[in-house]
Amino acid sequence: MNHQANHSNDQAGDGLAHKDWMRQALELAQKAADLDETPIGALIVKDGQVIGKGYNLREKEQDVTMHAEIIALRDASRQTGSWRLEGCTLYVTLEPCIMCAGALIQARLDQLVFGAYDPKAGAAGSITDIFSIRQNHQVQVTGGVESALCSQMIRRFFIDLRKKKKAAGSRSVRRQQAIRETEAKQPGEKPIAKGKQPIAKGKQPIALPVKCLSSPICRKPACDSQKKGGAGDLQQNSGDKR
Numbered sequence: 001m002n003h004q005a006n007h008s009n010d011q012a013g014d015g016l017a018h019k020d021w022m023r024q025a026l027e028l029a030q031k032a033a034d035l036d037e038t039p040i041g042a043l044i045v046k047d048g049q050v051i052g053k054g055y056n057l058r059e060k061e062q063d064v065t066m067h068a069e070i071i072a073l074r075d076a077s078r079q080t081g082s083w084r085l086e087g088c089t090l091y092v093t094l095e096p097c098i099m100c101a102g103a104l105i106q107a108r109l110d111q112l113v114f115g116a117y118d119p120k121a122g123a124a125g126s127i128t129d130i131f132s133i134r135q136n137h138q139v140q141v142t143g144g145v146e147s148a149l150c151s152q153m154i155r156r157f158f159i160d161l162r163k164k165k166k167a168a169g170s171r172s173v174r175r176q177q178a179i180r181e182t183e184a185k186q187p188g189e190k191p192i193a194k195g196k197q198p199i200a201k202g203k204q205p206i207a208l209p210v211k212c213l214s215s216p217i218c219r220k221p222a223c224d225s226q227k228k229g230g231a232g233d234l235q236q237n238s239g240d241k242r
Ligand SMILES: [Zn+2]
Pocket: 067, 069, 096, 097, 098, 099, 100, 101
């Protein structure tokens, strides 16, 4: 897939350069990171003014539509009183997914500017290019603006997340160990049922055969008591047990 297709140059837009708006989108992404959400931020600009903001809240809200772009679109629609966002540019720190790309077209957005490419889910050139499909509205797309900063933030977030999980894992192991040690120190053993012998630590109980199912000429000591019935009994009982 050609990442450069359908993309314009990184020109100054609405008074500030794309990269300046992208820095503001990165600040929103940091708010997501502070909530342990994947750090993705988005803002919508019209006539040099920010009219919509959003950052990823999928985990917190447990809502798959809570991507930064969708939240920013809703915010802008609330502010303007219209779902139509003509004359607007959306800045987002990561290449939009299929859902968000579709929503941007539906909102009649003029322009999309994104930071890092998303090789796993990006729908503006990475896994597909929704914007290149012939539709009744075309969005102008610019990718790779401040991409190093944007991807660095996401990468750092996942490195930290792995460290946190690892630390939580070793904490849990230590907790289990402490529980085992506490149990071992408890005075007194559980009462042993009559006729049963305590099993030595580390040894598994040996199950003795209740009925010999082998040949009637079996010489094992455990089988001697079973031989009274002879081969007939074994054959009678063997049907369902094998
Ligand atoms: Zn999305």
